[in-house]
Amino acid sequence: MKIALLGYGKMGKTIERLAVERGHEIVLKVDNDIDNADLQKADVAIDFSVPNAAFKNITTCFEKQIPVVSGTTGWLKKYEEAVELCKKQDAAFIYASNFSLGVNLFFELNRNLAKLMNRFKEYNVAIEEIHHTQKLDAPSGTAISLAEQIVENSDKTGWRLDEAKENEIPVTAKRIENVPGTHSILYNSEVDSIKIEHVAHSRDGFALGAVIAAEWLQHRKGIYSMKDVLGL
Template sequence: MKIALLGYGKMGKTIERLAVERGHEIVLKVDNDIDNADLSRADVAIDFSVPDAAFKNITACFEKQVPVVSGTTGWLKRYDEAVEICKKQEAAFIYASNYSLGVNLFFELNRNLAKLMQRFSEYNVAIEEIHHTQKLDAPSGTAITLAEQIIENSDKTGWQLDSIRENEIPVTAKRIENVPGTHTISYNSEVDTIKIEHVAHSRDGFALGAIIAAEWLQHKKGVFSMKDVLGL
């Protein structure tokens, strides 16, 4: 598989290392400007760029019929627009806030726990996420996904960063040096706490999941998710 890397920061370099170990070839590395990039040799593009560049990167690939796996967060106000362009171009697209196989299993656990806890109003739910100090967005896309899953399966109406409002989920975002990513869901009552947590030990899990998604996306058309990739 010939891969175009859109975004060549720490995650891009990790994807490169693991992709080469799996027998793939990196044919393009784009740090910022995709305007003059030659996508013609790529079988698939993996986008871990920055929020301001993501939409342009993704839609440029659609126009060249290059399937895109995107893990960039912070640009999702234009997600629906990107989906429409993908469909119009009959291209292929997967977006995930987190490609880690463990996190996607954690998503399923979170969804099912929210359904279970819906009947027990004495428990108040909260989300905490911790990432490295270079992470640009807060809260993380993963934390937002977790919050949205709880909202879909409870009477909560929204989420708020560093705030407690009635019927909304409080989200705390911490930035600590050299933390790849920790996400904790807590249900707290006066008598006890129920907690689930995912702790990433390195970036390798995120990168490997993105490569597996890219392998799966080849020769497909349409808009997919990691649930499709993992058969969940």
């Protein structure tokens, strides 16, 4: 498989290493100027760029009929517009806030726990995420996904960074040097607490999941998620 990397920071370099280990070829690396990039030589594109470049990267791939996998967060106000453009171009797209196999299993655990805990109003739920100091957005896309899953499966009305209103989920974002990513869900009552947590030990889990998603998407059309890729 010939891969175009859109964004060549730390994650892009990790994806490159793991993709080559799996027998794939990196044929293009784009940091900024996608307008002059020869996407046609790629079978699939993997986008881990920056929030203000992601939408253009993704939709340019649609125009060129290049399947695209994106893990860039912080641009999701334009996600529905991207979905409509994907349908219009009959293209292929997977977006995930987190491609890690472990995180996607954690998502399923979070959904099921939210349904269970919604019966017990004495518990208050909160989310905490910790990432490296170079992360540009807060809270993380993964934390937002976790919060939205709880809202969908409970009586909570929404989430808010730091100071939440009544019946909202408070989300705390911390930035600490050299932390790949930690996400915690805490249900707290006067008598006890229940906590589930996912701790990433390196970027490899995120990168490998993105490569696996690209392998899965390569010959497909349509809009998918990691649940489709992993059969969850």
